[in-house]
Every structure is written in structure tokens, then in C-alpha cells.
Amino acid sequence: MTVSLDITALRARRPEGIDLAATQGDGLGCHAGKDAMRAAAEAAGLSGTLEQYRKDYPAGPHDQPQSMCPAFGSLRVGLRMRRTMTILSGSACCVYGLTFTSHFYGARRSVGYVPFNSETLVTGKLFEDIREAVYASANPQDYDAIVVINLCVPTASGVPLRLLPKQIDGVRVIGIDVPGFGVPTHAEAKDVLAGAMLKFARSEAETGPVQAPRGGRSERPSVALLGEMFPADPVVIGALLEPLGLSAGPVVPTREWRELYGALDAAAVAAIHPFYTASIREFEAAGRPVIGSAPVGHDGTADWLEAIGNACDVPRDTIAAAKNRLLPAIRGALAASPIRGRITLSGYEGSELLVARLLVESGAEVPYVGTACPRTPWSEPDRVWLEERGVSVRYRASLEDDLAALDAFRPDLAIGTTPVVQKAKEAGTPALYFTNLISARPLMGAAGAGSLAKVVNAALANRPRFDAMRAFFEGVGTGHAAGIWQDVPVLKTAPKAAAPLKPIGEMV
Ligand code: SF4
Numbered sequence: 001m002t003v004s005l006d007i008t009a010l011r012a013r014r015p016e017g018i019d020l021a022a023t024q025g026d027g028l029g030c031h032a033g034k035d036a037m038r039a040a041a042e043a044a045g046l047s048g049t050l051e052q053y054r055k056d057y058p059a060g061p062h063d064q065p066q067s068m069c070p071a072f073g074s075l076r077v078g079l080r081m082r083r084t085m086t087i088l089s090g091s092a093c094c095v096y097g098l099t100f101t102s103h104f105y106g107a108r109r110s111v112g113y114v115p116f117n118s119e120t121l122v123t124g125k126l127f128e129d130i131r132e133a134v135y136a137s138a139n140p141q142d143y144d145a146i147v148v149i150n151l152c153v154p155t156a157s158g159v160p161l162r163l164l165p166k167q168i169d170g171v172r173v174i175g176i177d178v179p180g181f182g183v184p185t186h187a188e189a190k191d192v193l194a195g196a197m198l199k200f201a202r203s204e205a206e207t208g209p210v211q212a213p214r215g216g217r218s219e220r221p222s223v224a225l226l227g228e229m230f231p232a233d234p235v236v237i238g239a240l241l242e243p244l245g246l247s248a249g250p251v252v253p254t255r256e257w258r259e260l261y262g263a264l265d266a267a268a269v270a271a272i273h274p275f276y277t278a279s280i281r282e283f284e285a286a287g288r289p290v291i292g293s294a295p296v297g298h299d300g301t302a303d304w305l306e307a308i309g310n311a312c313d314v315p316r317d318t319i320a321a322a323k324n325r326l327l328p329a330i331r332g333a334l335a336a337s338p339i340r341g342r343i344t345l346s347g348y349e350g351s352e353l354l355v356a357r358l359l360v361e362s363g364a365e366v367p368y369v370g371t372a373c374p375r376t377p378w379s380e381p382d383r384v385w386l387e388e389r390g391v392s393v394r395y396r397a398s399l400e401d402d403l404a405a406l407d408a409f410r411p412d413l414a415i416g417t418t419p420v421v422q423k424a425k426e427a428g429t430p431a432l433y434f435t436n437l438i439s440a441r442p443l444m445g446a447a448g449a450g451s452l453a454k455v456v457n458a459a460l461a462n463r464p465r466f467d468a469m470r471a472f473f474e475g476v477g478t479g480h481a482a483g484i485w486q487d488v489p490v491l492k493t494a495p496k497a498a499a500p501l502k503p504i505g506e507m508v
Helices: 007-013 036-056 071-079 092-104 118-123 125-137 152-156 186-207 232-245 260-263 277-285 298-311 318-335 353-362 377-388 400-408 418-426 436-437 445-460 462-475
Strands: 082-089 147-149 170-178 222-226 247-251 268-270 341-345 365-371 392-394 413-416 431-433
Touching: 036 152, 036 170, 036 186, 036 277, 071 082, 071 092, 071 147, 071 186, 082 125, 118 125, 118 377, 125 147, 147 186, 152 260, 152 353, 170 186, 186 260, 186 277, 186 353, 222 260, 222 277, 232 247, 232 298, 232 445, 247 260, 260 277, 260 318, 268 298, 298 318, 298 353, 298 377, 298 445, 341 353, 341 400, 341 436, 353 365, 353 377, 365 400, 365 445, 377 392, 392 400, 400 413, 400 418, 413 418, 413 436, 413 445, 418 431, 431 436, 431 445, 436 445
Parallel strands: 082 147, 147 170, 222 247, 222 268, 341 365, 341 413, 365 392, 413 431
Antiparallel strands: none
């Protein structure tokens, strides 16, 4: 729809903070100029937020790995919380994609949306519409919190969510900016919301009594767990902590608001996923020690028990007794489920280095692991351990990095993102999609060793089926010429690249 605007009149009416320039022209979005969007957002007063994002989520060696819209991470965290409403403010096409993806991944509740057009954006009416939607939804019978997420265009335009009321009738209002030009991955966008919620909850806990955990406080000191993981993993971690006299605390991102207080109350925090920088800032502000890596495999579990025990002042002989009790079972599980083969691994969930450790301890040759997430202090133990065993670790890995590894190492199995899996399968290499098939399985303790080996070995055994399929389809053409043709289609180049067409046989 095209809206005819009297820009001068609108400019006179727009509130402080709305940047008219950011709304000019077509194609404002992740396909438009990122620098222009960022400059507009900074001009609209968001330079502090963007600077914090630059520090929390450092770019490089690539600006931004190729993954889904980052805002999906924040949206998913909000949608998975009880008594929490999530409202998006952004272009309709972005909201369509985000709601589609969230329902594809099983969201069981509605996503709120405040639509806008050029006029409501530049006059400030969009902000008023958001505020109205928040007031209309803030029913304490239904909600503990309402999350409002500014997508790219409202962020670049400076729609000031910070001016929303902090609470309405006891319902907290959390407004966050999650632009694709400021938050590199959807993984880190989970941290944006989790960190904002922890900050809010911390200020509540500092100023008065707060709700106790649903099941009451644990008698033993607890360890909060950072990162979305397979539901059995916190149970397994709880069993590993028990001989230390500790218990597994809430998992952050939490499933309901009151768990935030329980997490902040923990004796220590296990940064199972290492990219939750804003959340870790809140835990450190609350005086909680943060431990990196995770109890994966034999060595990982041994080091992790040691680090957690030390952070929680567990006596040395208790730590030693716990290791003696737990580690033989893990060693046995690894020995009982060996993995033989060369595997390249890449993903954007943040647990890639942990999975690589488990593969190596299971006997696999892992020459390359790529992660879309940045290098942080909390994955350093894993990086060091892997590199000592000859694994090339690539942070902020691009699709090109992952495909180059596929070409260079010619693995027996590629674990990766969708395009990596597609490329591998085209070449007849068995492949597994990291997000759906690997990160959705138990990884911790003895359970993780057996479970991972099962899926990986089944995939490795698929090689003959790929060979059979390739043989069957041999000669039917590839790319633009795939299929059965009387006359094989001729690839047409774009007009501006009007170089003479090569004969089909020379095309690559
Ligand atoms: S909100 Fe997401 S989909 Fe929309 S323009 Fe930004 S990065 Fe792209």
C-alpha cells in the first residue's frame, strides 16, 4: 500500500525520538543497507543500546553469520514463558515470517502485533498504539509480564519503548530493541530478553520480598543453568550435582517469571551456553560466580565438577569422591557407544563446541567445528580442549567457512545448518541438521554419550543409501538442468552480466 504523506506537516507533529529519515524509501529491512539503518537508529537516540550490543555480541571475523531473523530468539523466549504476552512491533512481512516460524516450532500461544504504516510511524502514533495495546493487555489475572519487541524499522526509527510504563497493575512491561543490524544471531537475541528480565527481577528482589519458587526453595544450594537445553539435561545435571551437596536450579531463559528470582538466588551459575553475556552481567551484579563449559563426556564432566565445586566452596575430598563416583559410568557409556568416522560440525545454537567434545571423546575424528556465536570466556575451556586435539574452531563462522570445511575435509558425516546439510547430501555425504537432530537431544553425563552416538552412528550407516540414490539418479542433470528434458534448458544470465553464454558442457 502506498500512503501519500504531507511530510512537513508530519515532521511538525512527530514526537521526540522518531527519526523520519529512517522511514524514507523502500526496502527497509534485513535486505536493505545495514549501515543506513544503524546510523538512523543512532540518530534516533539508540546509540547507547547499539554500543552495548556491540560489546555484548562482538562481530567478526564476519559481520553477521547467515542465520534466521535474530528477533526470533527473543520471540521464542517470550512465547515459552507462562503468563507472558509477547507483542511485536515491526514490518508486516517480518512479523509474518516470525509468527510462521514460531508456530512451526510449536508455540502454543498467540503473538501480539501492533501494525503500522508510514504515517503512524513518523507521527509517533505507532508508539501510542503500542502503549494502548500494552494497557489493553495488562490484566494481572492473565499475565506476569508483557514483552514488546521492536524489530528493525521501529528500532531504526527510534520508537521509544523505554517510555512505556514499567508496570501496569502489577504486570511488568519489558520493551526491547532487537534489530538485525544490532544483534548478530537469534541465539544472542535470547540473551537480550533473558538479560532484560533478569535485570528487572534483580531490581525487584533488591527492593522487597519476591515470590518463592513454585516447588519451594531447595534445601541444598543450587546452580542456575544458562541456556536452552534438552529437558532431560537439567535432570542429569541435578544428579551430577547431588554428590557435591548441590542441586540444579532454574534454567535461564526461564519458563515463568518467579523462576528468575530462583536463578538470581543460586550459589553459582553454569553458563552451559556461552553467549548469554547480558544475563551473565546481571548474575555478576548479583554476586554470583559464573562457570563456563558443561558436563559433557569424561573430561568435560571432570573439569566442570571441579570448577563448580570450587566456586561453591565444596570441600576437596567431596569433589574427589563425586568424581570417583560419577566418571566411571561416563567412561563406560563412551566406550559402549563408540563413533568411528570423520565428522564436520557447524551450527548457530551455541552448543557446537560441547557436541564436538562429545564426538571426539566417543572416538570420532572432528577436523572442524564452526559456530555462529562469538568467542567468549565461557567457551574457552572447550576451545582449548578441542584445539589441543587438532580441531579447528571457528567462531562467527559463515556459511562459506562451513562449506569450505566440507570440501576440504570430505567427512563421512556433516552435521550443520540447512544449507550445509543440503550441500552434503547433494554430494552423497550423510548429513544431520544440528538444530533439530543434535541440539534437541541429551548431551550431559552418561545419558548424553549414549544418545548422541545412537543418532550419529545411524546417520553414518546411511552412506550406502546415498551411494545407491546417486547411482540411481546419475545423468538426470543438476541445478537449472535437473530433470528429464527433450531440450536441456539453457541457463540465462542476468542482463547486466551479459557475458556470452558458455556451452552447457562447460558450465560449473
Ligand atoms: S526484523 Fe528480522 S526479518 Fe525483519 S528486517 Fe529485521 S532482520 Fe529482517
